[in-house]
Amino acid sequence: MTALADSLRALDIGAVPVATPTGRLVGAQGLLLESAGCRLHTGQRCRIETVDGGWLDAQVVGFREKISYLMPFKKANGLATGARVLPAPPQSDLMIGPSWLGRMVNGMGEPIDGLGRLGGDQPLSGAPPRVNPLKKAPVAEPLDVGVRAINAMLTIGKGQRVGLMAGSGVGKSVLLGLITRQTVADVIVVGLIGERNREVREFVERSLGPEGLKRSVLVVAPADESPLMRVMATEMCHAIAAHFRDRGQNVLLLCDSLTRYAMALREVALSLGEPPATRGYPPSVFSNLPQLVESAGNGENPNGSMSAIYTVLAEGDDQQDPVVDSARAILDGHIVLTRELAERGHYPAIDVAQSISRCMAQVASPEHTLAARKLKAALARHARVRDLIPLGAYVPGADPETDQAVRLQPQIEAFLCQGTREAAPLPGCVDQLKALMA
Numbered sequence: 001m002t003a004l005a006d007s008l009r010a011l012d013i014g015a016v017p018v019a020t021p022t023g024r025l026v027g028a029q030g031l032l033l034e035s036a037g038c039r040l041h042t043g044q045r046c047r048i049e050t051v052d053g054g055w056l057d058a059q060v061v062g063f064r065e066k067i068s069y070l071m072p073f074k075k076a077n078g079l080a081t082g083a084r085v086l087p088a089p090p091q092s093d094l095m096i097g098p099s100w101l102g103r104m105v106n107g108m109g110e111p112i113d114g115l116g117r118l119g120g121d122q123p124l125s126g127a128p129p130r131v132n133p134l135k136k137a138p139v140a141e142p143l144d145v146g147v148r149a150i151n152a153m154l155t156i157g158k159g160q161r162v163g164l165m166a167g168s169g170v171g172k173s174v175l176l177g178l179i180t181r182q183t184v185a186d187v188i189v190v191g192l193i194g195e196r197n198r199e200v201r202e203f204v205e206r207s208l209g210p211e212g213l214k215r216s217v218l219v220v221a222p223a224d225e226s227p228l229m230r231v232m233a234t235e236m237c238h239a240i241a242a243h244f245r246d247r248g249q250n251v252l253l254l255c256d257s258l259t260r261y262a263m264a265l266r267e268v269a270l271s272l273g274e275p276p277a278t279r280g281y282p283p284s285v286f287s288n289l290p291q292l293v294e295s296a297g298n299g300e301n302p303n304g305s306m307s308a309i310y311t312v313l314a315e316g317d318d319q320q321d322p323v324v325d326s327a328r329a330i331l332d333g334h335i336v337l338t339r340e341l342a343e344r345g346h347y348p349a350i351d352v353a354q355s356i357s358r359c360m361a362q363v364a365s366p367e368h369t370l371a372a373r374k375l376k377a378a379l380a381r382h383a384r385v386r387d388l389i390p391l392g393a394y395v396p397g398a399d400p401e402t403d404q405a406v407r408l409q410p411q412i413e414a415f416l417c418q419g420t421r422e423a424a425p426l427p428g429c430v431d432q433l434k435a436l437m438a
């Protein structure tokens with residue numbers, strides 16, 4: 001036996017090439033492609049031959065008996081029945097490093113800014129790592145987002161996850177841009193998911209600018225990308241932010257929008273045959289949302305933090321929209337923007353009364369919290385008599401607190417409004433609030 005092994009070794013045969021198993025395309029329906037004749041596993045990448053000799057990348061998303069279901073990363077054009085399906089070689093791990101700052105990538109982590117290959121020395125998986133809840137660093141320090149209404153009234157902590165909720169065109173993206181420019185953070189990761197193509201360039205040029213871009217990584221999957229790419233891009237921006245957080249940096253993750261992510265999940269789940277439940281969203285969407293949101297927030301490294309801000313679209317201005325409702329329940333705070341304020345030219349159109357920051361008590365001083373509570377109370381008192389004032393039916397003197405709220409109203413409005421180029425650092429906001437409500 002040893003003699004045989006020795007003589008085989010002497011022949012130096014080397015590695016013997018093994019034939020790659022090949023499947024065939026047997027069906028294409030909606031977003032789903034069906035392949036037979038080759039054993040594939042879920043999550044595996046495949047390449048499908050197109051009629052013009054090119055290849056279309058796809059991922060295995062399910063199977064039934066001998067049929068595997070694939071979903072393409074790009075629009076499926078030029079596919080014919082019987083086309084070859086090749087399992088792609090296992091992807092070499094994506095590598096990440098500081099050279100990713102200032103770059104723009106797609107959902108697969110491929111550069112799309114035309115600036116060449118991305119370097120890095122640390123492996124990056126497509127999904128963010130899970131953090132042991134007992135080892136998560138607590139939210140203990142305030143995060144200066146540079147927006148007066150938020151810094152003063154809805155203070156956010158480092159590691160908090162917040163939603164900006166509003167109907168369409170109320171100013172979510174503009175507010176996100178303002179936060180991007182003003183926030184004090186080491187790294188900003190921006191996920192532009194399922195929104196307009198036009199907004200990508202605008203965001204880079206107007207909201208980030210050359211200085212902002214240097215400390216940012218953009219993950220982009222606009223509305224014309226396949227649903228699978230939109231899902232992957234959302235997970236990718238969480239993974240990138242978690243990478244920098246775990247290396248001890250203060251990271252801000254901005255995601256526009258969480259609703260488009262939910263819609264992409266809906267498209268994938270419906271094509272796989274899952275039954276629709278609330279407003280056409282299958283149940284799996286509402287189990288995926290918490291998984292994504294839980295991957296944001298602080299990690300085990302106490303020096304690093306990851307705060308996240310998601311925009312959430314309230315379809316038809318409905319605050320009971322299922323995605324809004326679910327986001328409100330799983331996030332650590334919600335900032336509601338209303339059309340009524342936007343129509344009055346009150347920007348950012350933040351409705352302080354309807355919004356809440358669940359970590360404010362942990363990161364704001366007792367005097368600051370008290371002043372914020374007084375301002376909220378003044379707003380509520382003014383709201384009760386607002387309709388009477390233009391009619392001349394409001395008679396001062398009955399309730400001194402309401403009189404004071406009416407008198408302060410113009411100053412409160414001016415305090416809560418802010419121009420898109422105006423900076424409002426946190427300490428100044430708190431001092432102004434205390435002086436206003438003294």
Ligand SMILES: Nc1ncnc2c1ncn2[C@@H]1O[C@H](COP(=O)(O)OP(=O)(O)OP(=O)(O)O)[C@@H](O)[C@H]1O
Pocket residue numbers: 166167168169170171172173174175195313347348418419420
């Ligand atoms: N702070 C602001 N100052 C002045 N105008 C604003 C401000 N915020 C929003 N607007 C106006 O509202 C428009 C819509 O804003 P934006 O694109 O941010 O809305 P959105 O909520 O992101 O909408 P969608 O849900 O459709 O993405 C802007 O083009 C701008 O004209």
Ligand SMILES: [Mg+2]
Pocket residue numbers: 172173174195256
């Ligand atoms: Mg928008």
